[in-house]
Amino acid sequence: MRRAGILNRHLAGALAELGHGHLVLVCDAGMPIPQGPRVVDLAFRAGVPSFAEVLEGLLAELVVEGATAAAEMRTANPAAAALLDGHFPDLALIPHEHLKDLSAQARLVVRTGEAHPYANVLLRCGVFF
Template identity: 45%
Template sequence: MKKHGILNRELAGHFAKLGHTDQIVIADCGLPIPDGVPCIDLSYKLGEPGFITILNVVLDDLVVESAIVAEEVKQVNEKVSNELTSLLPEITYVTHEQFKLQTKNAKLIIRTGEISPYANVILQCGVIF
């Protein structure tokens, strides 16, 4: 049994298969999940687990070189916007509609219980060397 890192066996299995430039999504509980993209739903009640909590755990486990975020978060959800800016190395902003289209290319979507608006991010994997 693992002592550190992601304990969820589904997440750990998906993470082990990721390579450079692969993308994953961490989503609030309202983001539409595109057909054909695997989704691991961690939500267990409104607000739990929170988006930032899961983002921090994922960032501890994966090398992330860049991120894509809906530009609307800057105006509507300042708390999440500030957290994203402090945690992520490089952020590209797109409209929420473009963001939703981009999720179709993800290898995985992690659904949280987050209920604040635009609390979503696409993370692009980097390399460890």
């Protein structure tokens, strides 16, 4: 049994399979999930777990070289915007519809219980060396 870090066996296993350039979508409970990517659904109740909690846990485990989010987040969800800006100074912003289209290229989708709009980010995995 793991002592710390991500304890969910499905999520820990999916993270171990990621490589350089793979995309991971971390999304709120309302984001449409495309056919194709592996999905680890962590949503339990509205707001549980939150987007922030899941993102922080993933960033502690992953090397991320870039991130993309919906431009609409800036006005519709300032808290999510501030969180992402704090982690990704070069955050790419695109229309939400384009983010939904790009999510089909994700290798992994991690669905949170977040119940605020536009709490979604597409992470691009990097390498540790």
